[in-house]
Amino acid sequence: MIDLYTLDRPGLDALLAGWGQRRFRAKQLWSWMYDKGAADFDEMTDLPAGLRERLAREATLGSLQLAEEQHSADGTIKRVWRLPDGQLIESVLMPYRDGRRTACISSQAGCAMACAFCATGQMGFARQLSAAEIVEQALRFSGELQARGERLSNVVLMGMGEPFHNYDAVIEAVRRLNTDLGIGARHITVSTVGLVPQIRRFAEEGLQVTLAISLHAATDDARSALMPINRRWPLDELIAACRDYVDRTHRRVTFEWALIQGVNDDVATAERLGRLLQGLHCHVNLIPLNPTAGYDGGPSGEPAVAGFIEALGRFGVPATARVRRGIDIDAGCGQLKAKVLRRERAQSGDGSASYS
Numbered sequence: 001m002i003d004l005y006t007l008d009r010p011g012l013d014a015l016l017a018g019w020g021q022r023r024f025r026a027k028q029l030w031s032w033m034y035d036k037g038a039a040d041f042d043e044m045t046d047l048p049a050g051l052r053e054r055l056a057r058e059a060t061l062g063s064l065q066l067a068e069e070q071h072s073a074d075g076t077i078k079r080v081w082r083l084p085d086g087q088l089i090e091s092v093l094m095p096y097r098d099g100r101r102t103a104c105i106s107s108q109a110g111c112a113m114a115c116a117f118c119a120t121g122q123m124g125f126a127r128q129l130s131a132a133e134i135v136e137q138a139l140r141f142s143g144e145l146q147a148r149g150e151r152l153s154n155v156v157l158m159g160m161g162e163p164f165h166n167y168d169a170v171i172e173a174v175r176r177l178n179t180d181l182g183i184g185a186r187h188i189t190v191s192t193v194g195l196v197p198q199i200r201r202f203a204e205e206g207l208q209v210t211l212a213i214s215l216h217a218a219t220d221d222a223r224s225a226l227m228p229i230n231r232r233w234p235l236d237e238l239i240a241a242c243r244d245y246v247d248r249t250h251r252r253v254t255f256e257w258a259l260i261q262g263v264n265d266d267v268a269t270a271e272r273l274g275r276l277l278q279g280l281h282c283h284v285n286l287i288p289l290n291p292t293a294g295y296d297g298g299p300s301g302e303p304a305v306a307g308f309i310e311a312l313g314r315f316g317v318p319a320t321a322r323v324r325r326g327i328d329i330d331a332g333c334g335q336l337k338a339k340v341l342r343r344e345r346a347q348s349g350d351g352s353a354s355y356s
Contacts, residue, residue: 002059004033005139006132009180021051033061034180037143062136068340077141080340083109083133087126088340089160091137093145096323101145102154105137107170108161113193115214116226117258117289120160128166134173135181142181152181156189158212158256163190164198174209185209191256196233199241203248211245212254212285213238217264218272239276246281253282257319258289259300259308270308274315284312284319 007015009030016026028046032038041047041055064081067088071077075095080088087109094102111118112125134157142152155177157163163170174190177183185208192199193214202211217223223230230238242253255277259265273284286308288299300308305321312319 003061003063003132004029004055004059005062005136006130008176016051019051019054025051029055034139034182037139037146039140039143062139063133064136064140081137083129085127089129089133089137091141091159093141100153101141101150102156103138103141103152104156104159105134106159106161107134107157107163107166107173111161112165113162114228115193117216117260128169129161131169131172131176134169135176138177138181138183152183154187154189155183156191156212158189158191162193162195164192164195164202167198167201171205171207174207178209189254193227193229194233194238195229196237196241199238199245203245208251210254211251212256213242214258215255215273215284216258216260218269218276222264235276239280242282243280251281253280255282255284256287257284258287259305260289261298261300261304265300265304265308267307267311270311271315274312274317277317278315280317282317284317286319286321288321 013026032044067082068080077093089106092104109126111120115121189210191212
């Protein structure tokens with residue numbers, strides 16, 4: 001079976017030409033896949049019945065199978081997808097009152113970065129996703145939104161995995177999200193824990209997407225305790241790469257900061273962060289922590305968030321608190337997958353690990 005999402009437009013043209021189809025049929029099929037978000041070949045009513053039947057026999061629209069889904073009271077939808085080899089990944093659709101519809105998608109099954117507070121990092125790394133597997137997560141949400149007269153407006157690669165650890169596939173996926181799915185480059189965000197060589201490489205790609213850095217601490221000792229990658233590329237190297245990125249691209253860098261009560265949410269920490277980032281064209285996105293079973297920390301309260309923002313402002317560093325979505329479901333990255341795995345292990349009766 002041919003997964004049509006693995007084909008670019010010339011590849012789709014070649015496939016249908018090999019089937020003896022006229023050239024415009026590929027254009028129609030492409031439009032159904034990307035412009036109209038069709039989930040089934042039967043929906044493609046302007047294609048001949050014979051072509052639809054052959055497509056159903058010999059091709060698929062993607063490879064993801066829904067394993068679990070949760071709906072939040074705020075409209076957030078979180079899904080676990082099963083890949084053909086049994087691996088599990090997560091993606092999330094977040095609606096906002098201003099009309100934005102944002103998909104948060106995964107770039108790997110699991111993650112090798114081992115960040116202390118992240119449920120995915122606690123699972124370990126399984127495998128890389130292909131560009132098609134990355135893009136399909138957004139395509140699924142896009143098609144469902146189109147069916148109800150809405151559109152997917154933003155995509156963030158902040159789901160499971162470290163995008164720059166899967167660099168080539170992620171860059172291909174970003175280009176396809178932009179050109180094939182029509183998501184504006186400035187509405188796509190790639191988040192990294194701070195792989196310095198890849199940040200420097202990314203600066204040369206000529207992409208207008210947003211670069212986000214998961215920072216979470218303002219000293220090497222504190223950051224290394226939370227994020228082992230800091231031992232390889234400490235803060236001075238990371239911030240130097242970010243300054244070079246801004247100089248090269250003239251794009252603002254976003255720094256993600258998970259506020260952990262009593263760990264990194266005090267004014268003194270904010271002042272250290274302000275001194276670290278002072279003069280850099282950047283923005284700090286403050287995110288009250290989503291607690292996980294493998295980490296004891298909890299989210300900061302509103303007074304601490306406000307004090308942190310005020311302290312950063314004294315150094316000319318702008319910051320805002322992210323609106324928390326899906327708090328009444330397993331919102332944190334990796335949490336719903338962990339629940340599915342626990343259930344499947346219990347059902348198997350032998351307690352053995354699977355898919356991670």
